[in-house]
Amino acid sequence: MKTIAKLGLCAAAILAAASTSFAQNGQNQPASGGPGSPDVVTVNDPEGAPPDPKNIPFTLPKDIKWTGRPGQQETANLYGDPNKPGPYAILIKWYPGNFSRPHTHDKVRNIYVVSGTWWVSSSSVFDIRKTYPLHAGSTSTDEAGAIHFDGSRKGEKEPGVILLAGIGPVNSVSVDESGKPIPRTPAAAAPAAH
Numbered sequence: 001m002k003t004i005a006k007l008g009l010c011a012a013a014i015l016a017a018a019s020t021s022f023a024q025n026g027q028n029q030p031a032s033g034g035p036g037s038p039d040v041v042t043v044n045d046p047e048g049a050p051p052d053p054k055n056i057p058f059t060l061p062k063d064i065k066w067t068g069r070p071g072q073q074e075t076a077n078l079y080g081d082p083n084k085p086g087p088y089a090i091l092i093k094w095y096p097g098n099f100s101r102p103h104t105h106d107k108v109r110n111i112y113v114v115s116g117t118w119w120v121s122s123s124s125v126f127d128i129r130k131t132y133p134l135h136a137g138s139t140s141t142d143e144a145g146a147i148h149f150d151g152s153r154k155g156e157k158e159p160g161v162i163l164l165a166g167i168g169p170v171n172s173v174s175v176d177e178s179g180k181p182i183p184r185t186p187a188a189a190a191p192a193a194h
Helices: 002-024
Strands: 067-069 073-079 086-094 103-105 109-115 117-121 132-135 139-142 149-152 160-168 172-174
Touching (some): 117 160
Antiparallel strands (some): 067 073, 086 160, 117 132, 117 149
């Protein structure tokens, strides 16, 4: 399962590298030419029409549907569902000054820091001074059963946004300072974990 979960994140990187290599090798590229030739177009030239959504479905940043607690922590589903069987990927946006509490997950989850800074700790004691910064471009793994907490420290200029991928369903369990599971109660409806 760990290998399968990592494949999702790795596949995106491999495809990006392969397409870059493909383009650099001149494959499927128009012949070089003079002014107006496709290989001399710059960002200053007019943009093309949007791609056909049947061929390349896309969502612009302004159209991403975020749910959760605005100004604290929000989630956007990219595909699948962490609560159902199968692969999934979500974006999590941690606003400055907000953190989960120490918890574990029963399955491996792979993370890529998309923007900002994501602060993490592997301690079972909730102490933000123990968090370590992972900046945009960093990758991480939530190992199955490993205690951690995460979020964004006060003073950050922007939220920390992470891409999280794994295989569902995922069960998250809050833990006490000794690392023992905290029993769920009906009053604790809001999950403490991401």
